[in-house]
Amino acid sequence: MLWLALHFPQLPIDRQDHSDADEPRAVVLQEGPRRRILACNAVATASGVRPGLALKNAYAIVPDLVTSDYDEVQQQGHLEQLTLWALNYSSWVSPEPPDTILLEVAASLTLFGGLEPLLEHIHRHVRQQRLTLSYAVAPVPAAALLFARAGKRQQILDRQSLAAKLATVPVTWLPLDDFTLKGLRQSGIRTLAELRALPAAALTRRFGSACTTFLYKLDGRLPDPRAAYQAAETFSQALDLPLEAPDTAALAFPLNRLLGALGGYLKARDLGVRHLDIVLSHHRRPDTRIALMFLDATANTRHLFRVATERLGKLVLDAPVIRLALKSAELADLPRQGTDLFLKNKAQGSTIEQVLDRLSARLGRGALYTAMPGDDHRPEKAWMSALLEHQPLPGLWPARPVWLLREPRPLNETVQLHTLPERIENGWWDDADVRRDYFIASTRDGAYYWVYRLRQAPGQLWLHGLFA
Amino acid sequence: MDPALDALLKSQPTLWRGRDRYSEQASVPTGFSSLDKALPARGWCIGGVTELLASHQGIGEVSLLLPALSRVTSEGQWAAFINPPHIPYAPALGNAGIRLDRLLIIDSRDDANTLWAAEQVLRSGLFASVVAWVARSSAQKQRRLQLAAETGRTWATVYRPLHTRKEHSPVAARMRLSIVNARLVLDMIKLRGGSLQSIIIDPAEFDASQGAEWPIPTAPAGIELSCASFPEASRPGSGSC
Numbered sequence A: 001m002l003w004l005a006l007h008f009p010q011l012p013i014d015r016q017d018h019s020d021a022d023e024p025r026a027v028v029l030q031e032g033p034r035r036r037i038l039a040c041n042a043v044a045t046a047s048g049v050r051p052g053l054a055l056k057n058a059y060a061i062v063p064d065l066v067t068s069d070y071d072e073v074q075q076q077g078h079l080e081q082l083t084l085w086a087l088n089y090s091s092w093v094s095p096e097p098p099d100t101i102l103l104e105v106a107a108s109l110t111l112f113g114g115l116e117p118l119l120e121h122i123h124r125h126v127r128q129q130r131l132t133l134s135y136a137v138a139p140v141p142a143a144a145l146l147f148a149r150a151g152k153r154q155q156i157l158d159r160q161s162l163a164a165k166l167a168t169v170p171v172t173w174l175p176l177d178d179f180t181l182k183g184l185r186q187s188g189i190r191t192l193a194e195l196r197a198l199p200a201a202a203l204t205r206r207f208g209s210a211c212t213t214f215l216y217k218l219d220g221r222l223p224d225p226r227a228a229y230q231a232a233e234t235f236s237q238a239l240d241l242p243l244e245a246p247d248t249a250a251l252a253f254p255l256n257r258l259l260g261a262l263g264g265y266l267k268a269r270d271l272g273v274r275h276l277d278i279v280l281s282h283h284r285r286p287d288t289r290i291a292l293m294f295l296d297a298t299a300n301t302r303h304l305f306r307v308a309t310e311r312l313g314k315l316v317l318d319a320p321v322i323r324l325a326l327k328s329a330e331l332a333d334l335p336r337q338g339t340d341l342f343l344k345n346k347a348q349g350s351t352i353e354q355v356l357d358r359l360s361a362r363l364g365r366g367a368l369y370t371a372m373p374g375d376d377h378r379p380e381k382a383w384m385s386a387l388l389e390h391q392p393l394p395g396l397w398p399a400r401p402v403w404l405l406r407e408p409r410p411l412n413e414t415v416q417l418h419t420l421p422e423r424i425e426n427g428w429w430d431d432a433d434v435r436r437d438y439f440i441a442s443t444r445d446g447a448y449y450w451v452y453r454l455r456q457a458p459g460q461l462w463l464h465g466l467f468a
Numbered sequence B: 001m002d003p004a005l006d007a008l009l010k011s012q013p014t015l016w017r018g019r020d021r022y023s024e025q026a027s028v029p030t031g032f033s034s035l036d037k038a039l040p041a042r043g044w045c046i047g048g049v050t051e052l053l054a055s056h057q058g059i060g061e062v063s064l065l066l067p068a069l070s071r072v073t074s075e076g077q078w079a080a081f082i083n084p085p086h087i088p089y090a091p092a093l094g095n096a097g098i099r100l101d102r103l104l105i106i107d108s109r110d111d112a113n114t115l116w117a118a119e120q121v122l123r124s125g126l127f128a129s130v131v132a133w134v135a136r137s138s139a140q141k142q143r144r145l146q147l148a149a150e151t152g153r154t155w156a157t158v159y160r161p162l163h164t165r166k167e168h169s170p171v172a173a174r175m176r177l178s179i180v181n182a183r184l185v186l187d188m189i190k191l192r193g194g195s196l197q198s199i200i201i202d203p204a205e206f207d208a209s210q211g212a213e214w215p216i217p218t219a220p221a222g223i224e225l226s227c228a229s230f231p232e233a234s235r236p237g238s239g240s241c
Helices: A042-046 A055-061 A072-086 A115-128 A141-150 A159-167 A178-186 A192-197 A200-207 A209-218 A248-269 A301-314 A352-363 B003-011 B033-038 B063-074 B090-095 B111-124 B139-152 B162-166 B203-208
Strands: A003-007 A025-031 A034-040 A066-069 A093-096 A100-104 A134-138 A236-245 A272-282 A285-298 A321-332 A368-373 A383-386 A403-410 A422-426 A434-442 A448-454 A461-466 B048-054 B078-082 B103-106 B127-133 B155-161 B173-180 B183-191 B198-200
Touching: A003 A141, A025 A042, A034 A055, A072 A093, A072 A100, A072 A236, A072 A248, A100 A141, A115 A134, A134 A141, A141 A159, A141 A209, A159 A192, A178 A200, A192 A209, A200 A209, A236 A248, A248 A272, A248 A301, A248 A321, A272 A301, A285 A301, A285 A321, A352 A368, A352 B103, A352 B111, A434 A461, B033 B183, B033 B198, B048 B139, B048 B162, B063 B078, B063 B127, B063 B155, B078 B111, B111 B127, B111 B139, B111 B155, B127 B139, B139 B155, B155 B162, B162 B173
Parallel strands: A025 A066, B048 B155, B048 B173, B078 B103, B078 B127, B127 B155
Antiparallel strands: A003 A100, A003 A134, A025 A034, A093 A100, A236 A321, A272 A285, A272 A321, A368 A383, A368 B103, A403 A461, A422 A434, A434 A448, A448 A461, B173 B183, B183 B198
């Protein structure tokens, strides 16, 4: 197994508005009575502000520092979206709150063609999303986490080099409580090698079993199982925009972020989306909902992005958008590419039944039928709409028009009658009593009609069919 | 054509000709020799949309498809009529040799549903022929149909009103149908890989395509009756059924 830890140290800052990046910004964490800097942007860092600094010290260095409070719920939301996105790269993703994701990548290396191309994929997305990333690769999850959180880009592929690398790690990197760290400092233990040289029993007696267990997990002597993230039944992710978006053009960037998460989700579920809802929330106004429907289920985020931006581009907003959400309304199996060389167009997977299902779902059951000749000579009865499985018995008829009008209508054009009357009378036994003389007639324009006159009222011609 | 060019083409049979690309295309024979000759694919183009713009209803605009539809359905392949303007009358279709249990009729009612259903059916690739009646469309929608026909490799026909001939439409072929001297005439408005010309459908072939005996006798050759005068005798049977 090979673990990749993705650590986003600046996540609360990175997810803020980027438009005024030249002012010093920091996110502040309240820890009991103390307030200290959790993350700060590049401008603040350049002035000397560091994460972990007390807020009052930070103000002393940069008086015009713009601060905001750390929002744990929001941070969880960010991390979940990143976790969903990470499903693009591995089926075994484990979020490590508050700011790190662990991916088991040994199985992904073949797919991506090695570790470097995989990291390149990840870097591209991270750059696009303007996130700060530090990562580490190690055969043990705890070690990958340790190096990533320490900001050391390590790529450790086997246990021997892991042991060598771990030996030089200062003990201050270890996620131990202040009391333990103080005890280690007072004992003169500075590196992990010195710590591991101590007998395990003595270590446990002195610093508690948590310290020993962690040490053992770090070099793989103890198993360290990680639960894989399980994708929910439906996809529903939202994000609050850092700044109100006055028009839809400003939504492209956050939309791309949500679609990244959707892409990972669909990959993990091995599904495509056929109906996706984009929900735009406004201040004190009903939400704007845009439904994207697809002919075939798709998991291609680039295609989704194109379609979504096209739809959003046409939209005129009544009010600024404060929140953007994506909800999957209908997920479906992806159409598979046929592997048979000779199975060309039929390989698109759907059968005639599926096509008919889709059609009747939208148009109604009664909208699909086949024409079937009945055995009655009255024109109204000589066609029937039949279910598809019926086998009609074709018989030969005299010349008949391709189109039959649903309702015969009086003909007020001048026409030329061509044939002798064909008398059709039938049906005295039911309501539709028909006694008519039919003719083929042509118009000035060269069209041919099927017309009749009633026996009882021969003055008026009725149009009943078109020789289309 | 330029005589020099003509001579060159005749002397160099290996010279590449633009239309060769299209003559390789799969097609369904139309059943009318004059039309087959004029179409670059030697029949209705498979994997493309043919737009038919008829001046009136009842001039034989649907009958034009019947021989090919008969061929396709009798092979057991599916065909679909989407949003036909009237009831497709089973006795007439049966006369023309169409297997009615292979002809799906879809009442989609409005243009939006018609275009949607046509795209679904075309893309599925399960239908050999799709015929749709569309009143209002746009270049973009027609292009979607053309792409769907290419994807599903389907012979697609779309009937549109005559006044849409001025609109741009990115389909494989567009033809205007009208009656001239009691004969059905096809004016090519657009033809990928073919030359724009007018084609007269042979009345004898046309009558034969109907399957049933056409009761109006064909006038002897050489006698041309004027349409306007409306003589008492029956007009030459042609652009009929």
